[in-house]
Amino acid sequence: MNFLIYTFAVLFIGLSFFMFAAYSRTRQTGLLIMAVCYGAGGLVGGYMLSGWPLLFGFLAAWVVRILGLDPDTHAPAAGGDGAAGDKPAGGRGGG
Numbered sequence: 001m002n003f004l005i006y007t008f009a010v011l012f013i014g015l016s017f018f019m020f021a022a023y024s025r026t027r028q029t030g031l032l033i034m035a036v037c038y039g040a041g042g043l044v045g046g047y048m049l050s051g052w053p054l055l056f057g058f059l060a061a062w063v064v065r066i067l068g069l070d071p072d073t074h075a076p077a078a079g080g081d082g083a084a085g086d087k088p089a090g091g092r093g094g095g
Helices: 002-026 029-048 052-066
Strands: none
Touching: 002 029, 002 052, 029 052
């Protein structure tokens, strides 16, 4: 059981590290909050060798996501201002 807790703790800490790296590029507050949730859950879970901090860290990150603070994954691509090159292939140009 300890191996499983350590494995998830390391995964949470790694996820937190990559979320911090993404936050440094995008400056989206939701990423920072989720990184703190995952990182704290992983550190406390690994230190205490208990599964409940991992569960609470995961649930806290999902609460942040449900509240809408996660980064928007459906944002339009950069430069998507409706120029001629943005029209879908095979459609009528419309003039």
